[in-house]
Amino acid sequence: MPVTESPVIELKDVGFAYGSNPVLEHISFAVGKGDYVGIIGPNGGGKTALLKIIVGLLAPNSGSVLINGIPSESFRKKSEIGYVPQRIASDSASFPATVYEVVESGRTSQLGIFSRHGKADKIAVKKALDAARIADLQNKLMSELSGGQRQRVYVARALAGESRVLVLDEPFVGVDIATQKEFYAFLKELNKTGLTILFVSHDIDVITEEAKSILCLNRGLLCFGHGESLQEKDVLESLYGTHIKHIHHTH
Amino acid sequence: MFEIFQYDFMIRAFIAGTVIAILAPTIGIFLVAKRYSLLADTLAHVSLVGIVLGVLFGFNPVFGALIVSGVAAFGMEKLRATKKIFSESILALFLSGSLALALVMLGIMRGINVNIFSYLFGSISTVSPENLLIIVVFGTLIIMLAFFLFKKFFAAAYDEDLAKASGLPVSLLNTSLMIMAAITVSLGTQVVGTLLVGALMVIPVMTAAQFKKSFSKTAFLSILFSLISVLSGLFASFYLNIPSGGAIVLIALLFFGLSLFLNRNA
Numbered sequence: 092m093p094v095t096e097s098p099v100i101e102l103k104d105v106g107f108a109y110g111s112n113p114v115l116e117h118i119s120f121a122v123g124k125g126d127y128v129g130i131i132g133p134n135g136g137g138k139t140a141l142l143k144i145i146v147g148l149l150a151p152n153s154g155s156v157l158i159n160g161i162p163s164e165s166f167r168k169k170s171e172i173g174y175v176p177q178r179i180a181s182d183s184a185s186f187p188a189t190v191y192e193v194v195e196s197g198r199t200s201q202l203g204i205f206s207r208h209g210k211a212d213k214i215a216v217k218k219a220l221d222a223a224r225i226a227d228l229q230n231k232l233m234s235e236l237s238g239g240q241r242q243r244v245y246v247a248r249a250l251a252g253e254s255r256v257l258v259l260d261e262p263f264v265g266v267d268i269a270t271q272k273e274f275y276a277f278l279k280e281l282n283k284t285g286l287t288i289l290f291v292s293h294d295i296d297v298i299t300e301e302a303k304s305i306l307c308l309n310r311g312l313l314c315f316g317h318g319e320s321l322q323e324k325d326v327l328e329s330l331y332g333t334h335i336k337h338i339h340h341t342h
Numbered sequence: 343m344f345e346i347f348q349y350d351f352m353i354r355a356f357i358a359g360t361v362i363a364i365l366a367p368t369i370g371i372f373l374v375a376k377r378y379s380l381l382a383d384t385l386a387h388v389s390l391v392g393i394v395l396g397v398l399f400g401f402n403p404v405f406g407a408l409i410v411s412g413v414a415a416f417g418m419e420k421l422r423a424t425k426k427i428f429s430e431s432i433l434a435l436f437l438s439g440s441l442a443l444a445l446v447m448l449g450i451m452r453g454i455n456v457n458i459f460s461y462l463f464g465s466i467s468t469v470s471p472e473n474l475l476i477i478v479v480f481g482t483l484i485i486m487l488a489f490f491l492f493k494k495f496f497a498a499a500y501d502e503d504l505a506k507a508s509g510l511p512v513s514l515l516n517t518s519l520m521i522m523a524a525i526t527v528s529l530g531t532q533v534v535g536t537l538l539v540g541a542l543m544v545i546p547v548m549t550a551a552q553f554k555k556s557f558s559k560t561a562f563l564s565i566l567f568s569l570i571s572v573l574s575g576l577f578a579s580f581y582l583n584i585p586s587g588g589a590i591v592l593i594a595l596l597f598f599g600l601s602l603f604l605n606r607n608a
Binding site: 252 | 496558
């Protein structure tokens with residue numbers, strides 16, 4: 092397991108249930124600075140719940156989550172963990188929000204109670220827009236963007252908030268293959284700058300190609316290691332409950 | 343032509359109207375963004391209970407509306423946060439419940455000589471100096487709060503999960519917004535009336551949204567449309583001797599129709 096000396100995120104024996112339905116049981120792992128972790132598992136296997144626990148949207152029923160060694164409930168710099176959810180309802184409706192306003196909102200939690208955005212915020216937003224290569228879209232409404240462009244906006248939003256960890260929950264639902272490839276190249280670039288990335292995907296090929304480590308989840312943690320761990324027959328069978336052969340593409 | 347300003351009650355109506363015209367869409371834009379537009383209507387019905395209580399027990403009905411709708415707004419937000427009941431169902435529950443309560447209380451106070459009609463539909467002559475002071479003080483306070491919390495309300499309205507994950511106190515922001523909406527509705531009943539104050543919070547925002555601008559520009563445009571609607575509605579009310587609430591909302595609707603027409607290809 093790729094446990095490092097000073098993990099950025101550490102889960103210790105985490106359990107979570109929706110009512111009486113257990114979703115996660117005895118989850119323990121650690122993610123170090125600069126890791127790039129792909130999370131796979133079947134529907135209902137607890138992937139989204141795991142991410143929501145990491146970003147603080149759900150509280151575990153048992154165990155603990157440490158962010159930079161601090162228990163997550165006491166961790167105050169929440170914008171250090173940037174979250175990119177599957178889908179945001181406001182995008183599809185006629186919510187009048189521009190790309191700039193959404194990216195800027197990544198810094199809002201850092202404002203004092205009655206403070207407004209200042210010069211430093213403007214600079215950080217510009218930097219984030221440039222890094223995500225969406226500066227030319229900044230005055231567009233979110234409802235006018237494609238799925239791939241929106242995902243870049245949410246990554247830029249996290250970057251504007253000076254996130255050190257990026258948590259993406261199936262970012263490519265309804266996004267074409269070319270856009271996906273372009274986006275993965277972008278994530279790789281970000282990872283090279285030291286950003287820690289965790290992302291959920293259904294695509295085992297993508298996970299093995301892109302991520303440095305793979306985390307297999309089906310209520311329990313079935314594997315956490317490098318791509319080779321998936322070659323073990325039992326892992327995929329336990330994960331999806333059926334015989335699956337993983338063919339690794341090198342193209 | 344401007345004999346309208348020779349009357350003190352009209353000057354009070356114009357001052358109160360200006361404050362309400364700025365206040366209503368400033369709060370309304372967040373309700374529209376959260377797909378919670380009917381909250382304003384629900385709170386208006388709830389405020390009717392406070393008005394009737396005020397009349398019944400002899401205190402200022404505006405204070406009654408402020409207190410009852412404030413408490414109801416807090417309760418509605420707490421219920422909504424449990425996610426056990428659909429938001430629309432909560433609104434329906436409070437809307438019908440408060441209307442029923444107000445009707446029963448009106449039945450009890452039969453015989454008390456009070457013009458509930460002016461509270462229901464707005465009457466420019468009901469803005470007393472005391473009520474004007476309440477509207478200006480509370481209204482200015484809420485407008486200033488909304489100005490300073492604008493970006494935080496925006497982030498929470500855009501997506502609650504994103505806002506929460508980045509560390510914003512979403513629950514506190516939502517509760518504050520609900521209470522600010524309750525105060526807005528209570529103050530607005532004086533000018534537009536209980537039954538129409540919700541429209542002033544929503545229609546100018548819908549009109550501005552047709553122009554497909556940023557959130558900040560939409561907020562600015564909605565205040566502009568609201569101001570024109572209220573001020574011209576007050577003129578119409580005075581010269582045509584019609585209820586101010588109806589005149590204001592009809593003008594706001596006219597702007598909405600025009601904005602749809604102008605942006606039909608957008």
